[in-house]
Amino acid sequence: MADTERSSSKAIVVSDFTVTTAVGRGRAALRDALANRRGALKPCEFAPRELQPFGRQHRIETFIGEVDGVDDVQLPAALADYDCRNNRLAWLALQQDGMFDAARQLCARYGAQCVALVLGTSTSGLMQVEWAYHARNRDGLLPSAFRYRETLNCFSAAAFVAAATGIAGPASMISTACSSSAKVFAAAARLIRANLADAALVGGVDSLCLTTLSGFGSLELLSREACRPYAVDRSGISIGEGAGFAILERAPQARRAVAQLAGWGESSDAFHMSTPHPDGLGAQLAIRAALERAGIGPREVGYINLHGTATRTNDAAEAHAVHAVFGDAVPTSSTKAWFGHLLGAAGIAEAAVTLTALTEEFAPGTLNTPAKDPACPNHLLIENEALRFDVALSNSFGFGGSNCTLAFRRFD
Amino acid sequence: MKLCVVGIGVWSPSIGSWPALRARLLGSVTAISAANVPPAGLPPANWLPPAERRRATTGTRVVLSVAEEALTQAGFDPVVTPSVFTSSAGSPETTDPICAQIAGGDTQISPIRFHNSVHNAAAGYYSIAVGCRESSTSIAAHDASAAAGLLEAAAQLDDCGGPLLFVSFDVPYTGSLVAARPIAESWAIALALLPSPAAALATLELTVSALTAEEAHCADPHLEFLRTGNPTARLLPLLGVIAGGASQRVTLALPTGGSLAIDVKPC
Numbered sequence: 001m002a003d004t005e006r007s008s009s010k011a012i013v014v015s016d017f018t019v020t021t022a023v024g025r026g027r028a029a030l031r032d033a034l035a036n037r038r039g040a041l042k043p044c045e046f047a048p049r050e051l052q053p054f055g056r057q058h059r060i061e062t063f064i065g066e067v068d069g070v071d072d073v074q075l076p077a078a079l080a081d082y083d084c085r086n087n088r089l090a091w092l093a094l095q096q097d098g099m100f101d102a103a104r105q106l107c108a109r110y111g112a113q114c115v116a117l118v119l120g121t122s123t124s125g126l127m128q129v130e131w132a133y134h135a136r137n138r139d140g141l142l143p144s145a146f147r148y149r150e151t152l153n154c155f156s157a158a159a160f161v162a163a164a165t166g167i168a169g170p171a172s173m174i175s176t177a178c179s180s181s182a183k184v185f186a187a188a189a190r191l192i193r194a195n196l197a198d199a200a201l202v203g204g205v206d207s208l209c210l211t212t213l214s215g216f217g218s219l220e221l222l223s224r225e226a227c228r229p230y231a232v233d234r235s236g237i238s239i240g241e242g243a244g245f246a247i248l249e250r251a252p253q254a255r256r257a258v259a260q261l262a263g264w265g266e267s268s269d270a271f272h273m274s275t276p277h278p279d280g281l282g283a284q285l286a287i288r289a290a291l292e293r294a295g296i297g298p299r300e301v302g303y304i305n306l307h308g309t310a311t312r313t314n315d316a317a318e319a320h321a322v323h324a325v326f327g328d329a330v331p332t333s334s335t336k337a338w339f340g341h342l343l344g345a346a347g348i349a350e351a352a353v354t355l356t357a358l359t360e361e362f363a364p365g366t367l368n369t370p371a372k373d374p375a376c377p378n379h380l381l382i383e384n385e386a387l388r389f390d391v392a393l394s395n396s397f398g399f400g401g402s403n404c405t406l407a408f409r410r411f412d
Numbered sequence: 413m414k415l416c417v418v419g420i421g422v423w424s425p426s427i428g429s430w431p432a433l434r435a436r437l438l439g440s441v442t443a444i445s446a447a448n449v450p451p452a453g454l455p456p457a458n459w460l461p462p463a464e465r466r467r468a469t470t471g472t473r474v475v476l477s478v479a480e481e482a483l484t485q486a487g488f489d490p491v492v493t494p495s496v497f498t499s500s501a502g503s504p505e506t507t508d509p510i511c512a513q514i515a516g517g518d519t520q521i522s523p524i525r526f527h528n529s530v531h532n533a534a535a536g537y538y539s540i541a542v543g544c545r546e547s548s549t550s551i552a553a554h555d556a557s558a559a560a561g562l563l564e565a566a567a568q569l570d571d572c573g574g575p576l577l578f579v580s581f582d583v584p585y586t587g588s589l590v591a592a593r594p595i596a597e598s599w600a601i602a603l604a605l606l607p608s609p610a611a612a613l614a615t616l617e618l619t620v621s622a623l624t625a626e627e628a629h630c631a632d633p634h635l636e637f638l639r640t641g642n643p644t645a646r647l648l649p650l651l652g653v654i655a656g657g658a659s660q661r662v663t664l665a666l667p668t669g670g671s672l673a674i675d676v677k678p679c
Contacts, residue, residue, distance in 0.1 A: 058514070058517075058519055060519060111622075113620075113622035113670055117668065122530065122531070129507065129511055129589070130511055130514060130515070132511075132588075133511040133512060133514070133515035133588065134515045136515070136588060140587070140588045141588065141591070142588050142589070142591070142592055146592060148589075148592040148593045149554060149593075152507075152592075152593075153500065153501065153552075153554050153593070154500070154501060154502065154531055154552035154554075155500075155552050155553045155554040155557075155667065158553070158667070158668075159554065159667070159668065162667075162668040163668075167668065168622065168668055168669050168670060169620075169668075169670075170560070170563050170620065170666065171553065171560065171666070171667045171668045172551045172552070172553050172560040172561075172563075172564060172667065173551060173552045173553060174549060174550070174551050175502065175530070175531030175532060175550055175551070175552055176531070176532040176535070176548075176549060176550050177530045177531075177532060183549055187549065187551075187564060187567070190564075190567040190568060190570070190571045191563075191567050193567075193570070193571060194413060194566070194567045194570040194571065196413070196563065196566075196567060196620055210514045210519065211510055211511070211514065211521070211526075211529070213519070214510075214514060214519035214520070214521050214526075215510075215521055215523070215526030215527075215529070216526075217519065217520075218519075218520060218521050218522065218523045218526055219523045219526065219527075266547035266548070266549070267545055267546065267547060268535075268536075268539040268544060268545050268546060268547070268548045269539070269540075269545070270539045270540050270542075270543050270544055270545050271540065272540070273527045273528075273533070273536050273537070273540070274523070274527045281545065282545055285545055289547075398530075398532070399527055399530045399532070399533075399536065400527075400530060400532040400533060400535055400536025400537075400539070400550075401536055401539060401540070402532055402535070402536070402548065402550075
C-alpha cells in the first residue's frame with residue numbers, strides 16, 4: 001500500500017515550510033541553532049508593549065522562549081485592525097523563506113478558492129484582551145480600541161492570513177491545545193483528498209501572554225530553569241512562542257517537494273484534562289494510526305521528534321508509549337529546550353524540526369539534558385547525530401487528552 | 413459530498429431539546445407556553461460524573477447533553493465514535509474572570525479554570541466521560557464555525573467512513589466581554605452522522621461554492637433572532653428543512669467568503 005500510495009496521485013507532499021521561534025526567523029536560523037546546539041531560552045522578563053503603560057510587574061519565576069522584535073512588527077496598513085501580538089508573530093513568520101509570496105503564487109496557480117487555509121492556535125490574541133482588561137474604565141468597560149473579532153477570537157489569525165494572502169478556500173482554526181498545529185496537516189490533507197481543495201496553507205501561531213504563564217504556573221508545571229526534557233531531575237516546561245507555515249499539495253502537481261506527508265494519527269486519552277495517561281495509551285494509538293496510514297512498520301522509522309515537554313508525567317508517559325511501539329530501537333529526542341513549548345504552535349514548529357532533520361540528514365539531540373532518566377525506556381539522543389533516514393515522526397499531545405502523530409517520508 | 417444524519421441533539425434554554433425544537437420548526441408550536449416551557453438552567457448532562465458536573469462549564473454541559481441525545485437516537489456507541497466539535501469561542505465564560513484577576517495583579521489563577529479555558533475543554537470532558545479514545549478535533553471559524561465544522565465532518569467521513577459525532581456549540585461570554593461579543597443564549601446542536609445512506613433522518617449533499625450567497629433564514633421571529641445572534645443557531649434553517657421532510661437547499665456562509673450549499677433530502 002505504501003508504494004502505491006507513494007507514486008499515486010493521492011500522495012500529498014510538503015512543498016515548502018517556514019518557522020520562526022526564539023532561535024530566530026526562518027528555516028536557516030532553525031537549522032543553524034539545532035546544528036550548533038544554540039538554545040534561546042532565557043529568564044522570564046516578559047514586558048510586551050501592550051502592558052508597558054500600566055507599569056505593573058508580573059514576575060513569574062521561569063524561563064521563556066520569546067521571539068525578538070514582535071513588538072516592532074507592522075501589519076499591512078489595510079489590515080491594521082488585526083494588530084495584536086499573535087498576528088504580528090504570524091505576519092513575521094509569513095515574511096520568512098518567501099512564504100508569503102509562495103502562498104500568493106499558490107492562489108494564482110490553483111485559484112484562490114481552491115486553496116485551503118488550516119491554522120492552529122491555543123490562545124489566539126489573548127494578550128490583546130489582557131491589555132484591554134488592564135485598560136478597563138471604572139464601569140468595567142473595555143477600551144473602544146479593543147477589536148474582538150480581529151484579535152481575541154479563535155479564528156483571528158486565520159482571518160488575518162486569508163485577508164493578507166487572498167486565500168479563499170475552506171478555512172478553519174484548529175484549537176486542541178498543544179496538538180493544534182500538528183492536526184492542521186491531517187485536516188488539510190483530508191480536504192485535498194476529498195477534492196474540497198487542491199492545495200493548502202497550514203500552520204500555527206501562539207504568542208506569550210500572562211494567562212498561559214500564570215495558568216501553567218498555577219498547575220505547577222513551569223520550570224524555574226531552562227527546561228530539561230527527559231532528565232531524571234526534570235522540573236517542568238519552559239513556555240515559548242512562535243509561528244510556522246507549510247504548503248501541502250498533491251505530489252503530481254507540486255513543483256518541488258520537501259517530504260511526503262506519509263501519515264497521521266489522531267486519538268484521545270479519555271483520561272484527564274491536564275495529565276496524560278500514565279502508560280501513554282492515547283499516544284500509542286496516535287503513533288500506531290500514523291504508521292498504519294503510512295503503510296509502514298515500526299522498523300522503518302528512523303527518528304522521532306518527541307513531544308517531550310519536560311514535565312514529570314508527559315515524558316514518562318510518552319517514553320512508555322514510544323517503547324511499547326518501537327522498543328528502544330528508534331532514536332528519539334525532544335527539542336523543546338531550544339525554543340520552549342510553543343503550545344498551539346508546537347506542532348508546526350516541531351514538524352519543521354522533523355523536516356529539517358530529514359532533509360539535512362542529522363538528528364538533533366536533547367539540549368540541556370545531561371543524561372536520560374533511566375525510568376524512561378525509549379532510545380533518547382542526548383547529542384546530535386549525523387543520521388540519514390527515510391521516515392520520521394513528530395509527536396504532539398495536548399490538554400484534554402488530544403494526541404496527534406505526523407509521519408514524514410523522504411521524497412526524491 | 414454526502415452525509416447522512418442518523419440522530420439529532422439540541423439544547424437551548426429558550427427552546428429545550430430536539431423534540432421541542434422540531435415542533436417549533438414545524439409551526440405546531442409558535443411560542444413558549446405553560447405546556448412547552450423549556451427546562452430552566454443548565455441541561456442534565458447525564459453522562460458527566462456528578463463530581464465533574466459540578467465544576468463543568470456551560471459549554472461542557474450543553475455538549476454532553478446534545479451528544480447523548482443524538483447518539484442515543486442513532487444507536488451509536490460513543491466509545492467507538494470519533495468526533496468533530498466546532499465553536500466560535502469554546503468556553504468563553506473563563507476569559508473574564510481570568511483576565512480580571514490578572515489585571516488586578518494576581519497571577520495565581522485557578523488550575524481548573526485554566527484547563528477549562530482551552531478551546532477543546534468540552535471535547536476533553538466528553539471523551540473522558542464516555543471513555544472514547546478515538547480521534548477528536550475542535551475547530552473555530554467565528555460566525556461561520558458551524559459551516560466550517562460541517563465541512564470538516566464531511567472530509568472526515570470521506571476519509572475514514574462513519575460513524576461520526578458532530579457538535580456545534582456557542583455559549584455567551586461573561587462580564588466585560590459580553591458587550592464586545594454578544595452571543596444570544598447558549599446553543600448546542602449535535603448530529604450523529606454516517607457517510608452512506610442508512611435508515612437516516614435525512615441525507616445532506618454538501619457543495620462548496622466560491623460565490624457568496626445569502627444565508628437561509630428562519631420564518632419564526634424568535635428563531636431568526638437566535639440564528640443571527642448565536643453562531644450555532646445558524647444551523648436552525650437546516651434543522652427546519654430536516655424536520656419538514658422536504659427536499660430543499662440550505663445555504664450557509666463559509667468563513668473567508670464563498671458558501672456551503674447543503675441539499676437536504678429526506679430518506
